[in-house]
Amino acid sequence: MKVISYLNFDGNCRPAMEFYKSVLGGELIAMPFGDTPMSDDMPDFADKIAHACLMGDGWHIMASDCPPGHFEAMKGMNISIHVPTAAEGKALFDKLAVDGTVTMPFEETFWSPGFGLLTDKFGTPWMVNTDMA
Structure with a gap:
């Protein structure tokens, strides 16, 4: 599947x-x-x-x-990207964030060397996460 x-x-x-x-x-x-x-x-x-x-x-x-009159904004979900390194994650995060809204800056967390949340300029919510070593 x-x-x-x-x-x-x-x-x-x-x-x-x-x-x-x-x-x-x-x-x-x-x-x-x-x-x-x-x-x-x-x-x-x-x-x-x-x-x-x-x-x-x-x-x-x-x-x-969506056909006219059928669009509803995305909510209650994220597209999640997982990459091997914090450097890769930060690069993707920064590109996706251009003209968007950062919800949580990309930074180290207790579960990851790099994690961040944003909504891009098209209204798509993204979660960028780095794999633990």
């Missing part, structure tokens, strides 16, 4: 997923609504994303734009 995060956006899926690709790497595949059978029902939504997938080595993040 795989558990894969699926994010919903209010019309800004493409720039969000391009941002995540710039931070996390991986391969991004995106299908706009205009390339689907739904394009006739939502002609003004043709350039928005019906489905996107960012794939890295052993991980995926999927996403889409």
Whole structure:
């Protein structure tokens, strides 16, 4: 079994997923609504994303734009990233935090040499954690 995060956006899926690709790497595949059978029902939504997938080595993040009137902001969850070193964690944290809101600065905790919480500029909450030695 795989558990894969699926994010919903209010019309800004493409720039969000391009941002995540710039931070996390991986391969991004995106299908706009205009390339689907739904394009006739939502002609003004043709350039928005019906489905996107960012794939890295052993991980995926999927996403889409919600049809008009169906978006609800993300809450009660985090995308959790675990990396081997505090230096890697800090670098990812700082990139994701650009123009976002830091909830807990990236710092040493009793369980980790580096941990932090933030909500990025697209409204996605992230948890960056470093593995214990």
